[in-house]
Amino acid sequence: DLLVVGSANADLVIGVERRPAPGETVLGSDLAVHPGGKGGNQAVAAARLGARTALLARVGDDAHGRLLLESQREAGVDTGGVLVGGAPTGVALITVDPSGDNSIVVSPGANARLTPDDIRAAADLLAGARVVSAQLEIPLETVAEVARTRPPGARFVLNPSPPAPLPDDVLAACDPLVVNEHEARFVLGASAGPGPEDWARALLALGPQSVVITLGADGALVADGRTDAVARIPSLRVDAVDTTGAGDAFTAALAWRLSLGEDIATAAAFAVRVGAAAVTREGAQASFPTAEEVSAL
Numbered sequence: 001d002l003l004v005v006g007s008a009n010a011d012l013v014i015g016v017e018r019r020p021a022p023g024e025t026v027l028g029s030d031l032a033v034h035p036g037g038k039g040g041n042q043a044v045a046a047a048r049l050g051a052r053t054a055l056l057a058r059v060g061d062d063a064h065g066r067l068l069l070e071s072q073r074e075a076g077v078d079t080g081g082v083l084v085g086g087a088p089t090g091v092a093l094i095t096v097d098p099s100g101d102n103s104i105v106v107s108p109g110a111n112a113r114l115t116p117d118d119i120r121a122a123a124d125l126l127a128g129a130r131v132v133s134a135q136l137e138i139p140l141e142t143v144a145e146v147a148r149t150r151p152p153g154a155r156f157v158l159n160p161s162p163p164a165p166l167p168d169d170v171l172a173a174c175d176p177l178v179v180n181e182h183e184a185r186f187v188l189g190a191s192a193g194p195g196p197e198d199w200a201r202a203l204l205a206l207g208p209q210s211v212v213i214t215l216g217a218d219g220a221l222v223a224d225g226r227t228d229a230v231a232r233i234p235s236l237r238v239d240a241v242d243t244t245g246a247g248d249a250f251t252a253a254l255a256w257r258l259s260l261g262e263d264i265a266t267a268a269a270f271a272v273r274v275g276a277a278a279v280t281r282e283g284a285q286a287s288f289p290t291a292e293e294v295s296a297l
């Protein structure tokens with residue numbers, strides 16, 4: 001089974017002709033409310049593929065929280081581990097201008113209140129997981145608690161997004177560390193070499209058991225610390241409409257296939273297909289494919 005530990009947000013989206021200057025008011029389109037947050041996205045992506053998936057997250061005791069719980073249940077996610085209360089549900093306030101550029105303000109809300117104590121209290125949920133997948137839209141100390149206290153049989157997958165400096169023991173637990181190009185450069189800092197193969201080797205040297213770098217339309221790159229092999233995973237050529245959530249769909253698919261016992265290159269080859277399917281449709285969770293849609297690509 002797959003356990004996703006992470007954020008759940010309500011994305012509040014308004015289209016605008018132009019953004020207001022300080023002190024100014026502009027009128028926008030009707031409000032659209034979408035379920036989001038990297039944790040919520042990953043859980044929905046995995047469940048839609050057919051994975052047995054549970055979510056460990058925190059939402060507020062409010063309408064947004066109920067909406068997020070409902071969308072998770074509808075996708076088939078086990079929400080027994082979703083904690084309610086302590087702060088309002090996390091929200092992303094998004095304005096989109098006619099060129100498609102986003103301006104986003106995030107209020108982490110309840111996501112910031114998912115604590116190491118919450119992880120310790122969820123020991124049963126962790127004990128049932130073959131793979132635990134986390135991101136960084138919840139406190140780093142909470143992610144570190146997952147990495148440290150997960151049972152030995154539970155493989156730890158981390159997408160360090162938004163990127164932040166990672167403690168050595170968290171890095172060492174990653175199997176794999178999943179990064180896009182931007183996150184790879186952040187984690188490596190000045191030591192990033194010229195090409196993704198160099199980044200993969202440099203990232204491995206920081207301690208994770210394995211590394212996956214996603215390369216957008218160019219697919220992905222897999223580096224396994226056990227064999228020191230670095231493999232390119234080509235993507236499919238698709239008509240990209242909206243890349244929102246592609247990384248979350250990729251990581252969810254990868255984590256699920258690892259939980260079935262696939263090797264990392266085979267799991268990544270499936271995940272690039274899921275990522276490619278996700279970019280052919282608008283939205284984040286709304287764009288995530290079923291297993292049938294992935295095989296039809």
Ligand code: ADP
Pocket residue numbers: 180181214215216217218219220235236237238240243245246247248250271272273274275276279
């Ligand atoms: P992020 O969304 O985190 O920036 P990427 O852009 O690297 O991550 O995308 C994640 C995965 O989604 C890629 O590895 C690939 O499988 C798929 N993907 C993204 N963009 C495209 C595209 N234009 N064509 C095909 N696949 C894509």
